[in-house]
Amino acid sequence: MAEKRRVLITGVSRFLGLRLAKLLEDDDSIDSIIGVDLEEPPIPVDRLEFVRVDIRNPLIARVIEATGATVLVHTNISSSPGLLGGRSQMKENNVIGTMQLLAGAQRARRLEKVIVKSSAAIYGSGPGEPSILPEDHAARQVELSGYAKDCAEAEIYVRDFGRRRGDVDLVIFRTQNVIGPTVRTNITDYLSLPAVPTALGYDPRLQFLHEEDAVAAFRSAIVEDCRGIFNIAADGVVYLSQAIRLMGKVELPIVLPAAEGFASLLRSFNVVDFPTDQLKLILYGRVVDTGRAKEAFGFAPRYSTRASLEDFRDHHRGELAPEPSVRPHWERELFEYLRTRSKESV
Amino acid sequence: MADAEVIRLDSRTKSRPKARCRATTSTGRPCRNYAVDGDDYCRIHGGDARRRHPSRSRPVASEEPHAEVAARGNLLEWAQDFLSRRLSGDYPVDDFGYDPELAREVLLPLAKPLYDNYFRVRTLGVDRIPATGPALLVANHSGTIPLDAVMLQYAVATEHPQKRTIRNVAATLAFRTPFIGPLARKSGNAVACDEDALELLRRGELLGVFPEGYKGVGKGWRERYKLQRFGRGGFVELALKSRVPVVPVAIVGAEEAYPMIADARGLARIFGFPYFPITPTFPLLGPLGALPLPSRWVIEFGEPIPMDDYPDDAADDAMLVFDLSDRIRDTIQQMLYENLKVRGGAFF
Numbered sequence: 298m299a300e301k302r303r304v305l306i307t308g309v310s311r312f313l314g315l316r317l318a319k320l321l322e323d324d325d326s327i328d329s330i331i332g333v334d335l336e337e338p339p340i341p342v343d344r345l346e347f348v349r350v351d352i353r354n355p356l357i358a359r360v361i362e363a364t365g366a367t368v369l370v371h372t373n374i375s376s377s378p379g380l381l382g383g384r385s386q387m388k389e390n391n392v393i394g395t396m397q398l399l400a401g402a403q404r405a406r407r408l409e410k411v412i413v414k415s416s417a418a419i420y421g422s423g424p425g426e427p428s429i430l431p432e433d434h435a436a437r438q439v440e441l442s443g444y445a446k447d448c449a450e451a452e453i454y455v456r457d458f459g460r461r462r463g464d465v466d467l468v469i470f471r472t473q474n475v476i477g478p479t480v481r482t483n484i485t486d487y488l489s490l491p492a493v494p495t496a497l498g499y500d501p502r503l504q505f506l507h508e509e510d511a512v513a514a515f516r517s518a519i520v521e522d523c524r525g526i527f528n529i530a531a532d533g534v535v536y537l538s539q540a541i542r543l544m545g546k547v548e549l550p551i552v553l554p555a556a557e558g559f560a561s562l563l564r565s566f567n568v569v570d571f572p573t574d575q576l577k578l579i580l581y582g583r584v585v586d587t588g589r590a591k592e593a594f595g596f597a598p599r600y601s602t603r604a605s606l607e608d609f610r611d612h613h614r615g616e617l618a619p620e621p622s623v624r625p626h627w628e629r630e631l632f633e634y635l636r637t638r639s640k641e642s643v
Numbered sequence: 644m645a646d647a648e649v650i651r652l653d654s655r656t657k658s659r660p661k662a663r664c665r666a667t668t669s670t671g672r673p674c675r676n677y678a679v680d681g682d683d684y685c686r687i688h689g690g691d692a693r694r695r696h697p698s699r700s701r702p703v704a705s706e707e708p709h710a711e712v713a714a715r716g717n718l719l720e721w722a723q724d725f726l727s728r729r730l731s732g733d734y735p736v737d738d739f740g741y742d743p744e745l746a747r748e749v750l751l752p753l754a755k756p757l758y759d760n761y762f763r764v765r766t767l768g769v770d771r772i773p774a775t776g777p778a779l780l781v782a783n784h785s786g787t788i789p790l791d792a793v794m795l796q797y798a799v800a801t802e803h804p805q806k807r808t809i810r811n812v813a814a815t816l817a818f819r820t821p822f823i824g825p826l827a828r829k830s831g832n833a834v835a836c837d838e839d840a841l842e843l844l845r846r847g848e849l850l851g852v853f854p855e856g857y858k859g860v861g862k863g864w865r866e867r868y869k870l871q872r873f874g875r876g877g878f879v880e881l882a883l884k885s886r887v888p889v890v891p892v893a894i895v896g897a898e899e900a901y902p903m904i905a906d907a908r909g910l911a912r913i914f915g916f917p918y919f920p921i922t923p924t925f926p927l928l929g930p931l932g933a934l935p936l937p938s939r940w941v942i943e944f945g946e947p948i949p950m951d952d953y954p955d956d957a958a959d960d961a962m963l964v965f966d967l968s969d970r971i972r973d974t975i976q977q978m979l980y981e982n983l984k985v986r987g988g989a990f991f
Contacts, residue, residue: 425815498821542732
C-alpha cells in the first residue's frame with residue numbers, strides 16, 4: 298500500500314461522509330482527509346481539508362489532482378428525492394455527479410483506489426428473486442426505477458472507469474438500508490410513524506445496516522487490500538410486521554391498489570418521503586449475502602439487523618439522547634444538528 | 644452423511660421380498676416397509692437398528708397423548724407467552740424467513756386434523772430420511788392446490804425420529820399472492836431457484852422439491868398418478884453439485900382430494916393463474932366446493948440415492964443428468980403404483 302494515504306470524501310457534509318471523516322480523524326494510518334461538498338460540515342472535523350466544490354463541476358478534476366488524493370470515497374448517491382428538490386435533480390446528482398466525478402478522477406495519477414457507495418436497492422425486489430442475493434445476481438424479473446436505477450447507472454460509470462484505469466482498485470459497496478441513532482432516511486422516517494402503513498397481505502423480510510458498521514466497512518475498504526463489488530449489510534432478517542412490533546408501533550394495513558396513492562399523500566404532506574419506486578421493498582423485501590465482504594476484508598458487523606433496529610428505536614431522533622459515555626461527544630452535536638435539519642440521506 | 648442409510652439406486656428394482664416389516668413406527672402405526680430377506684423387520688427396524696434402538700422394533704404406545712395432556716394444561720400460559728412474544732416482535736426468523744415458532748406451534752397443529760382425521764395419512768419409510776445433514780426430497784405433485792407439500796411437511800415434522808423440518812421450494816406465484824406469500828415464507832418455503840436451493844442444502848437443510856411443478860399440480864383427473872416431465876432435471880444438477888442424497892417420495896391421495904375434471908383456461912388467463920380448476924364441487928358449490936374431498940393418503944419415502952460417487956463435473960454432463968432424472972422419476976412412478984394397491988379404496 299501507499300506510504301501516504303490521502304483520502305478524499307465526497308458528500309462529506311452529509312451523514313455517511315461526515316461519520317466517515319470523523320472516524321478517520323484519529324486514525325494514524327490515514328495521512329490526510331479531504332472533504333468535498335456544497336456546504337461546510339455541520340460539526341468540525343480535525344485534520345479535514347474542506348473544499349467547497351460541486352462534483353458535477355469540472356473543477357473537481359483539479360481538486361483531486363491538487364490534493365494528491367490516493368483514495369477517493371464517493372458517498373454522495375442519495376435516495377431521497379425530496380432533499381435534492383425532486384426526482385430529476387436527484388438523478389442529476391446521483392448519475393451525472395458520479396459520471397463527472399469519475400471523469401475528473403481519470404487523470405489523477407496518484408489515485409490508487411476508488412470506493413463508491415451504491416445500494417442493495419440495485420437488486421430490486423420481487424416475488425421470484427432469490428431469497429439471499431449474491432453480488433453477481435442481476436435482477437431478473439424486476440424493472441428498476443428511481444434510486445435503484447440511479448445506482449445501476451452510476452455503477453456502469455464506475456466500471457467504465459475501471460476499464461480505463463486498470464491500475465486503480467475499484468470497490469463498490471451495495472449497502473442495505475442504513476439505520477441507527479443519528480441517521481435519518483426515508484426508511485427511518487417510515488418506521489417512526491405512529492402507525493406504520495403496510496400493504497395488506499404482504500410481509501417482507503427486511504435487512505438493515507447499522508450506521509457504525511457501515512462506516513467501519515468504508516474504513517476497512519480504505520485500509521485493506523481489496524477490490525470488487527461487495528454487499529454490506531447486517532446479519533439476520535426481520536419481517537416488516539416484526540420490525541413494527543419491535544419499534545412498539547402498530548401496523549396500518551392498506552389494500553395494495555390504494556398503497557401508491559397513500560405513499561404520495563404522505564409525501565405531499567411531508568410526513569415521509571417514501572418514493573413509490575421503493576414500494577416494492579414493502580411488498581417483497583430484499584436480503585443480501587455478505588459472505589464476500591466478510592472474506593475479502595473481514596467485514597464483521599457488530600449489530601445484527603434486529604440489534605440495529607433496536608438501537609435505532611432506543612436512541613432515534615433525540616427522544617432519548619445517547620449517553621455521552623457510550624457515544625463520542627461529537628455525536629451529540631451531530632445529533633442536535635440532524636434534529637433541526639431537513640431530511641438527510643445516506 | 645454417516646447417518647444416512649443409503650443404498651444404490653439399482654438395488655431397489657431387483658427382486659423384492661414380499662414380507663412386510665412387523666415393527667411399529669414411533670407414532671404407533673405399523674411400519675409396512677418391506678422386510679429384509681430372512682428377517683421379520685425392514686432395514687430400518689431390523690439388524691443393527693434393532694440393537695441400536697431397541698425401542699423402535701417393539702410396538703410401543705405413542706408418547707404423544709401424554710405430551711398433549713400436559714400441553715393442554717399449560718395452554719393458557721403458552722398462549723399468553725406466545726402472544727406477548729408476537730406483540731413485541733420477540734421471535735427469531737432465519738434468513739429465508741422461516742419462523743420456527745409460528746410454524747411448529749401454530750401452523751402444524753392446524754394441519755393435524757386434516758392429516759390425522761380427514762386424509763388419514765399413512766407414512767412408509769419416514770426413517771429413511773437422514774437423521775442429520777442435507778438431503779433432497781423429490782416428490783410427485785398433484786391435487787390442484789399444493790396440499791401435498793403441506794402434508795409432506797407435516798409427515799416429516801411429526802413422524803421422523805428427529806422431527807426434521809422440510810424446506811420446500813415454491814413457485815413465484817405463491818410469493819406474489821397476498822397472505823399466501825408471507826405464510827409460505829414463514830412456514831419454511833423458499834423460492835424455486837438455484838440460489839435458494841443450493842444455499843438451503845449448504846446449510847444442511849432437508850430440501851423438498853416437486854420437479855413436475857404446475858404440470859403436476861394442475862393436471863387433469865384423467866392423468867392422475869401419471870408423472871409429468873420432471874422439469875429440466877435441475878434437481879439432479881442440484882443434488883450432484885451439493886453431493887446430497889436424493890430421497891424419492893411418492894404421495895398418494897392428493898389427486899382425489901381435488902379431482903380436476905376441467906381447466907377453465909380463459910378464467911386462468913384473466914386471473915393470471917397457470918390453470919383454473921373445475922372440480923365436481925368447485926365452482927358449483929361456491930366456497931364450500933373449495934374444500935378438499937376426504938381421500939385417503941399414503942406417503943412413502945424411498946431409499947436415499949447417494950450422489951457423492953460421481954465426478955466433480957457430473958452436474959455438467961447433460962446425459963447423466965437426464966438419465967438420473969429419468970431413473971428417479973421411474974422409481975417414484977413405481978412407488979406410486981405400489982402404494983395405490985396398498986391403499987385400496989380412494990375414500991374409504
